[in-house]
Amino acid sequence: MTRVVRALGTHTLGLLELLGAMALLQLRITRALFPPRYDARETWRAFYKVGVKSYPIVIMTALFTGAIMVIQSGHFVAKSGATSFVGWAAGFAVLAEIGPILIGLMFSGRVGANNTAELGTMVVTEQVDALRALAIEPIHYLAVPRFLAMIVMLFLLTALGDLFALIGGAITADLMVDIPMKVFLRQVFDAQLLDEYLLGLLKGSFFGMAIAVVSCHYGLTVRGGATGVGRAVNAAVVAAAIAIFVADFFVGVVWTVLSK
Amino acid sequence: MSVSIRDAGQEQLIVATGLYKSFGGEPILLDVGVEVFRGRILGIIGPGGVGKSLLMKMLAGLVEPDAGDVTVLGQSLQSLNASGLARVRDRMGFLFQNYALFDFMDVGQNIAFPLEQMGVPKAEITRRVAERLAEVELPGIERLFPNELAGGLKKRVALARATIAGAPILLYDDPTAGLDPVTSSKIFELIRRLHRPDGATVIVGHDIDRMVAVCDEWLLLHEGAVLFRGTTEEGRASSHEVLKTFFMETGMLGAAA
């Protein structure tokens, strides 16, 4: 019994410590933004790298996501005959929920994991210490540019990805569910899903923030050589996935309550 | 294959010819050849990063050369299938430069692993592992894990694993790096003891002082190619600049005295 309590206590403490460390990192990043104290050139580079690295996988994922959602709502239609339902159901699921989540998860795997690996390698090869020795604050130079880049880019990629998801959905509707592309897109349009689209974009921005803080935290606290970097990447993507779902929950609830 | 007059009748256990390897367009080895005769101990030396470890891995069939051929015990490694390669490797032991101990096994399991793979009975494995550990002067550490050991101990455990199966061909990549002089001497002594007259041994090393007492022949790699190949005397007699820095400035002269 005491063993269980102790294990539970240790875990809770560990979790609190982790959350505390991330909150602190978030605070330090925010402080560096007002007034702006970060490397502008490094920020541009981060924007470019983050965007270029992730857009192919995001677009591919979005195409498939739209297709899957259409097939899934097609299941209901095949039995009830309510074809007008497909556009609404697929559009709603993609824009409000599944699109942002899948795009966020892919972005986390591509950009977040890469960020952790990169920062982690810099830590184990003592490059971060070298920055400090040059009186360059690693948070300003490394974390802030990536933070900004991830928020903005995931916002834009969600905006773009949603459109590709609808295209993927339209193609699938035409080929598999016997709903012509034009009709499907008309349905989506008629369903008046602008609110859902905006909700998805808001989620995307929050996911970007969560991924940025989580991946920077795990990258900057790597210990133990090559094995350590691998382990940190592993821990970072897991934590980012949890953060995505938790953020999804809170943004979804707050949005719904406010828009009621 | 050229068999010299001096070695007439001597069998080559390892022959490598025309080995070429590059990584991402950067050539590392260019046209390297190696011969190791039955009963001999070959020392491979050269500056750091020249490709010694790479060459050793090619001799064991762990790295495919981009061009060239490796023949071990009369079998061309490039033409063998998996089971043929396995039969050749059964007769080889390899000490890796960075230990390469399995970190998910304890020391005893590490050393026992090659024997287990060969299907040796359990009781005999336990006995032979204990014996070999005593031989590398680390008796009774079977239950420790590699990450609990210091570098020197790891090297000796790795040596024990490489030699446990009693293979005729033994390849040691830098067996004494980072070890103190006393242990180094003991390791080379052990290497000489484990060398089989009907087998062959290859040692990569920087510790030429001590290797002199063990190696019959030398191969000096320099800028991706073999700069020198011959016996200790031949190496000593040479007046080539690079050879001098390798041989003369070490205890070679003392060894000759």
Next chain:
Amino acid sequence: MSSLAPTPATAEPQKRAKRPIPRQSKANRPLLYPLAAFRRGATLFLETLLWCIKPGALKRRRRQILEQLFVIGNKSVVFITVTLGVLGLISVFQVLVQVERILPDFSMIGPAFIQIMTREFAPTMAGLMIATRVGSGIAAEIGSMVVTEQVDALRMCNADPVDYLVMPRFVASVIQTTLLSIYGCVIGVASGFIAAGLFWNIPAGTFFNLQLVAYGDVVSGLMKAVAYGMAVPIVAAQAGLETSGGSEGVGTATTRAVVNASFSVVVLDFLLSGFSFLFLSKGPM
């Protein structure tokens, strides 16, 4: 002359021979890279299958398989509980807010939600989570074994890395992904009910109604789980085995594993959804 004679010591150190650099294979061209990677993955998959069906193979590797079963389960249970729990809550919540405006009748929400969880979201979300949690773990583990030469050492001892490292993870992953998908389905449905019961007072009897779950839905869900369970360890192990370079290499391999494994889950989901839409949805509603 003796082949062992010293190279003439007066000679210049051998110049770097002007050898033609071996022609770059087509696989290195960026456009064909995914295709080549896919081919290598397929080869690894077949190799793993061959090791699985070898007589006595499963028995010989029983210890490692049990160990991996534990590792995968232990790593994923909490993770899947959290993610699918949240997903169930928020999905039902959002859908009910929408439906409220259109129809007053909530009786079909529970059955439809259970159906789509079974057929789609439970296996796919569990698969994505396992790709993230387990896939990256496998790549990190095997990748660091590659850079520390442990994989070479295995090969020197005539232990095939596919047999020794990939096969046990593969078998364990297929079993665990299936079990965890079922578990995730239960969690998702239960938390969906929490939202429905808490905010809309939908009674349990109305919500937990299996009338819409057909044979085809269950088969479709299980098929997906098994397919993800096969794909994730293969994709991840491939990334791990192809690691090169030091600590940077392991990080890159782990990253690649997460992206490729997640993406293969998405693609498989598409293919299997299409398959079950065309061939399995003919049964009664």
